[in-house]
Amino acid sequence: MGIALTRAAQWTTASSGTGKLEITPVNESLLKEILEFVEQFSSRHPQEAKHVFKEPLQWTTSLEASDFKTEYDISGPSVKSQETDKDGRPMLQLTPPSISVHSFSQLSKIVQLAEDKRLNEVRACLEANRDPVAKMLGPSLATVEGEDSSVLRLLGKVKEGDQAKEAEIKVNLIILLQQLDTQLLSNSLKQISQEVRLSPAAVKNDVELLKNFCSEGEKRVLKSVQYTSDYEFTNGCRTPPWRQVHGEICYLVIQPCDTEPLHITCSTAGVFLNGGIRQEGEENAYDRTSDVYKDLVTLLKSKSPHFAENINKQDFAVQKEPPTQKIQHVELVDAEEQGQPQRSYEHQEKNVHEKARQQLVQNKPGGKKKLEPSLKWKNLGLASPYEEADDKKSKKNAASEKFAETQEKMQKKADFSVSLPGRQSSNKTKDDDFSESSSESEEDEEQPERRTESNTDLPSEYWQIQKLVKYLKGGNQTATVIALCSMRDFNLAQETCQLAIRDVGGLEVLINLLDTEEIKCKIGSLKILKEISRNTQIRRAIADLGGLQTMVKILDSPDKDLKCLAAETIANVAKFRRARRTVRQHGGIKRLVELLDCVPDSAALTEEQEKDVEVARCGALALWSCSKSTRNKEAIRKAGGIPLLARLLKSPHDNMLIPVVGTLQECASERSYRIAIQTEGMIEDLVKNLNCDNHELQMHCASAIFKCAEDKRTRDLVRQCEGLQPLVTLLSQADNKQLLAATTGAIWKCSISMENVAKFQDYKALETLVGLLTDQPEEVLVNVVGALGEGAQKPANRATIRKCGGIQPLVNLLTGTNQALLVNVTKAVGACATEPENMAIIDRLDGVRLLWSLLKNPNPDVQASAAWAICPCIENAKDSGEMVRSFVGGLELIVNLLKSTNKEVLASVCAAIAKIAKDEENLAVITDHGVVPMLAKLTNTTDDKLRHHLAEAIARCCMWGSNRVLFGEAGAVAPLVRYLKSKDSSVHQATAQALFQLSKNPNNCITMHDNGVVKLLLGMMGSTDEVLQEAAAGSVANIRRLALANEKARFPTTVPESEAV
């Protein structure tokens, strides 16, 4: 039964691991027979049925414990048989959903138990155990092709007599199984020979013919024939992939003259009516609602009497044709598939290559062309159907002869195109001995990959391009060049042509040409590749075919035209990551960088030098594409690309500058490049090109400045090169959003330097920027607001923003969702809020509430930025305490942010708390929310910014109730003392103030004193900062006072020393 299972059964390719048995008549009868065999086994061969399998058969069952009756131990969902083997293991074990069975007797029982589910059980068992014989009797008896000596060996064992008894049973068993196998095979053979399986090509042909019958007039047989889907997969199917697994090829709606429209499914098993699939029908629409017919014509004949009548009147050779073609396919496929009866994963992979080759076979128009005339002839025959019978007969003969001829030719073609000699010989043997059953299953397997050959609904370019590709393949250098030149006359920018070249196998040929020695062919091929690689699918295909490797090699060629073309094509292909990696891994970056070496700007260039410049331009284009990957940026730098790019930056030509600046701005994301741009004097050139009249170039320059101006030195350079004014001028180009984004970005980053802000003030940049706060895309807004935020650090600018009406749009932007934008908006609003007049507007617009709600934003940057912005608001708002209290849950929210792990968030929240705590009522509320222990917990930090604001907050919070004591108990004092050792003077001030507040509690004084605070404070008292001085002195005074009181208590007679302090 092993052979029958592998050969005759029709497995689907639905999953790669375990196959599924398709629901087809052949399989059904196979299953039924196996079922019968198993069912009767234990009664017919009781001894053999007890034989314990070498390995259990295991599968996923639908049986449940409740299905089992006597003879089984049932415990919960699992079941064990009482029958055991000699080691005491149960012969059957069920732990849902898997079941394992050790003998035929148990199998028989299961089949009986399963009742109406029996067929499913057998199917599941066979699907899970592809070679059951091997499991039953051990791998030495696994199903093998050809002569099998294992049985003989086993017989030998019987004679030896050692384990005679068991071996004998084994032999009996195997003989029984093989009998079954033979029986199954012969039965399925009978079935298969009756059935002709359909292929997409055959169906398509049928449909085309039927469409011809839909003509107007009295002779028309059908009203219309339509596919439900216009989209055709590359394998020729028009069904969705999940239906293709079931072998379905396409759905049709045929409207006969005399009945309702018929909804028809064409599948490999045959043609049948469905539940009415129109476009994307519901699932049950796919169900079969009629018998299965062998082809469309037969179905129509039985469904439409009108059709049957008329079609019979017109005896055409049509009906002869599809089967003939089908057989051709069977042979073709078979020829390629021989020797691999067992399907496996690798096998499928291999098919991918085979597909390409097969495509080649089918694309040879020779075979096809032969088919065409006969089709036409048939149509002619249709037009005059009343010819004499004899005549028809002879024509029919002629037709069939012609087909025989065609078929032979097709076969030869196949031989011709199959390049592996081994395969060719296998073709021959296959022709002799292939059995129809095997061809059936294999045809099915191949089917999803087959392409249709119909020539309808394809544009004429397709056929012309196919022809040219044929000449490319079969021509010498001269013919190849002619074909290449002619191909260039097509509109290669059009997707139809691009894909046509790919679909007829042209890409392979074009890429192969690059590997030849013929320069003309290479140039011609690259000229085409350069154009069609603008298409993303083509790019991927080129990369898949290894085209990039070859093109990288061409970069070494001495021919400059060739280098240019290769670089330009690389520039097009390297638009996705894998391609860029390939270029790098094959040494492409280094070669491309070498192309940049030329003299770009001398006045009089020789012809050769001009060509060098062109080569460099193409190289820069390719590098531009490649520079989108971080590792490529690094590779460009290592290959010495930066000085070369710097030199090309001096070029006077826009078409050179665009890719060069494009590459630079792309690479400026790396620090090494930013430093290089600064030190190699490229800023000057970038600024110079800001003044050109090419928007694209201006954009790249601005964008490069944007990325580089994080660095102070660069910002200064931009100012010194007088780059700020052109940037402001560019703001007027508000229609070009990309340019605007880059310009505003550059202005933002440049504004980080106050000198630049002053310049921008002179150029009235802020006025323009405020105008850009509305109706702009987010990438522009982020930069505009960023620039305003930096500008607003200057008081004059804050007033300017207000006067230009910038506050309202800024506050409105607080409701946005873009996090980068929110960070900048909060910063800008915060900066504006430092001006009381601005604050009044913000307050009126309810801006503080909006800021406060941003504390809930999940992004810590936004949280921190919002908290920072809240500080000046509280400080400058009228009745700020009342305002803060009015935010329901607001104080709890901000206190809880002290649990954050982000230092910036913590620092900003501490700062905000320090402001909030100025209001006594609010301080009481936050104390209730547990602010004291939370602040105390943070004191161990080493971050100076956090220390500063934390100390400030602690100082403020000490003002309420017993908070001083609580801070001391929470251990906040000792760490604070250490803050005095920090190098940051702002930390000192805040800390001294906190210590002054804390020192009002005696216990804290003791702790401070123990931590050596006095010496540190004495140092601070000498500071020039008066606030620090005072706080330090106050703390020392408090400590001293405590000491005095102590002494007084101990030595009450001693003179008070308080005067001495």
Add this chain to the structure above:
Amino acid sequence: MAEMSAMNRKLIQNLAETLSKQVKHFNKTEAECLIRLFNGLLGDQSDRRVGNGLDRGKFRNILHNTFGMTDDMIMDRVFRAFDKDNDSYVSVKEWIEGLSVFLRGTLEEKIKYSFDVYDLNGDGYISREEMFHMLKNSLIRQPTEEDPDEGIKDLVEITLKKMDHDHDSRLSYADFEKAVRDENLLLEAFGTCLPDAKTILAFEQHAFQDPLER
């Protein structure tokens, strides 16, 4: 003997002087080298008609061995193009003039030369038949095809469509020139009749290496 070679050298130098003035791509030294090469090639030839120059067979051998050409018909045509006076021999003057275009010709010179090569009957037009004749071996014949010439005919039509600008079903010099200027690849549209860059380099290195050693 020494006297003889000295006289010979004098002669060669004079000849080189004259020729290098007539031909624009070679200087005197290069011309001299080429004359020596020519003489060397002649020397191998049977002495009978030394005076006339290289005969067809000899010349074709050079094209084949040195410049890697294979197409018999094109080689014949190249010989014709070199042999300007049609006396079936390439004289030393024709040799230098021919090589001037062959190795270093400008695009214009090469267009003229290629057109001369392809215009088989010399009537000033490349006709359909001539194209067919030149292209007939350019496709691999597939025994399965009914009409083995179908591909070639089609190729001719493609070429005409691309190059025949005045639509008179033949290529005039103007047609050819325009097509080649538009697309340089078409310079050798009907068969290789010019050496490629690599071969030129190899030949020039060999021919011009050191005149004294020759």
